[in-house]
Amino acid sequence: MIVSQCSATSRLNHFLDKLLRPVIERQAQWTTFKNGADFIRKLNQYTEEKHRLRSTTIFTIINIMNFHTMAPHGTMLITLRDFLNQYLPMPCIENVSINRIIHLTALFLHNNRFYYDNKIYRFTRGSPSSLLLTETLSNIFAYEWQQVLLREFSVENEFYGRLDFFV
Numbered sequence: 001m002i003v004s005q006c007s008a009t010s011r012l013n014h015f016l017d018k019l020l021r022p023v024i025e026r027q028a029q030w031t032t033f034k035n036g037a038d039f040i041r042k043l044n045q046y047t048e049e050k051h052r053l054r055s056t057t058i059f060t061i062i063n064i065m066n067f068h069t070m071a072p073h074g075t076m077l078i079t080l081r082d083f084l085n086q087y088l089p090m091p092c093i094e095n096v097s098i099n100r101i102i103h104l105t106a107l108f109l110h111n112n113r114f115y116y117d118n119k120i121y122r123f124t125r126g127s128p129s130s131l132l133l134t135e136t137l138s139n140i141f142a143y144e145w146q147q148v149l150l151r152e153f154s155v156e157n158e159f160y161g162r163l164d165f166f167v
Contacts, residue, residue, distance in 0.1 A: 010131065012108040017132040019093045019101065020080075027087050031146065031161045032139075040163065046159045053159075069126035069133045071141055073109040076126075077102055083140050108133060153159050 025032075033039040047053040058148075071079075084098045085091075091098050112123045112131075127134045146162060 008113050009108050012104055013131040013133040016101065016104055016108060017136050019096060020133070020140070021136045023084070023087065023093065024104060024136060028139065028146075030141050033161045033163050039163075042161060043159060067126075067142070068129045068138050069123075071138075072125050073106070073123075076109060076137055076141060077106055079141050079144050080105060080137065083144060105137070106135075 033042065043053075059138050081098065084093075084101065088098065093101065095135065109123070109127055112127050113120055114123070114128065115121075127137070129135075142162065146160075
């Protein structure tokens with residue numbers, strides 16, 4: 001599904017992605033694999049530093065299909081607000097307040113439309129995968145899930161990571 005690069009949501013997409021992407025990339029850099037080579041490099045670093053890789057080590061892959069269409073808008077906005085409140089050193093990014101970012105993100109999410117079978121539809125969950133902000137919001141949402149899992153299973157000395165979305 002392609003959204004016009006001239007639409008209002010497309011311009012919001014570029015503006016908000018430019019603000020938010022560096023924040024999530026900085027926060028998740030140690031537990032995100034950009035590709036297979038990055039995974040091997042981080043695994044090698046882990047085994048050299050911790051000496052914990054054993055023959056009983058279990059590797060698990062969880063694949064979530066169409067993640068960008070799953071999360072309700074309200075949940076995405078709450079997750080974004082919580083993420084920004086927790087990880088920003090100041091209550092703004094480039095003089096744009098967290099509340100303003102949340103409001104603009106809500107405009108972006110609630111105003112994405114697409115055309116199918118001679119009808120116009122509005123996204124009620126997620127957003128178009130063709131927009132960069134969708135990737136950034138998905139990574140923020142997944143990062144928050146990841147933090148819950150890491151706390152729940154106390155894997156502080158274990159090797160853990162996830163593949164970056166939309167790679």
